[in-house]
Every structure is written in C-alpha cells, then in structure tokens.
Amino acid sequence: MDMKQRLQDMLAGGQDNALLRFSLGELLAKEGEHAAAAEHLGEAVALDPDYSAAWKLYGKALLDSGQVEPAIDALEHGITVAEARGDNQAAREMQVFLRRAAKQGGSRDTADAP
Numbered sequence: 001m002d003m004k005q006r007l008q009d010m011l012a013g014g015q016d017n018a019l020l021r022f023s024l025g026e027l028l029a030k031e032g033e034h035a036a037a038a039e040h041l042g043e044a045v046a047l048d049p050d051y052s053a054a055w056k057l058y059g060k061a062l063l064d065s066g067q068v069e070p071a072i073d074a075l076e077h078g079i080t081v082a083e084a085r086g087d088n089q090a091a092r093e094m095q096v097f098l099r100r101a102a103k104q105g106g107s108r109d110t111a112d113a114p
Helices: 003-012 018-030 034-047 052-064 068-085 088-103
Strands: none
Touching: 003 018, 018 034, 018 052, 034 052, 034 068, 052 068, 052 088, 068 088
C-alpha cells in the first residue's frame, strides 16, 4: 500500500488533523491532482489557520487548478499568517505565487503585493 492510500485510509477511519490533510494534499499535488489537493489543503488550514506551509501549498494548488481568485485570497491570507509567524521564506514564496496569479488573470491588482 502506498503512502497516499495509507493517508486516505487514516482519514476514512476517522483520523483528521491538519498534518494528515497537508500530507495528503502535498502528495496529490505532486501527482498533478491539484483540485483534490486544494480540497485537502483547504481543510488543513481550516483545522490549523496558522499553518503557513499549508497556506502556501493551498494557494499553489488552487492556482494550478485554475482557481485564480480563490488562490489570490488564500495567498494573501497565507502571507499575513506567515509574516505574523516570522516565516519569511514561506511569505516570499507566496508573494511569487501571488504575482503569478495576477499574470493568470486575477481581477485584483496584485502587482504591488507585499
């Protein structure tokens, strides 16, 4: 049984926490299943709103699945979380994704994003 299946079995068995959702979302994103990854990563940040790494992957998964406006929302929120936690590397990476979202047609002006 591969890791993705083990994580899905844990989730189906009633275990649910931010790390499990993050891990499953990360695996799905690596497999190119961006929409499914975004669902799990969205749950990860709902379970732990201060999880800056999850916000980063959530925003990227949304962007990679073509959900530009939700990606912008997630990335903007994630940058705020990361900066508050002192996670400057994650904040910088999310700023790059935010600029990419603007180029993909986000309706908001993110060119001057933090």
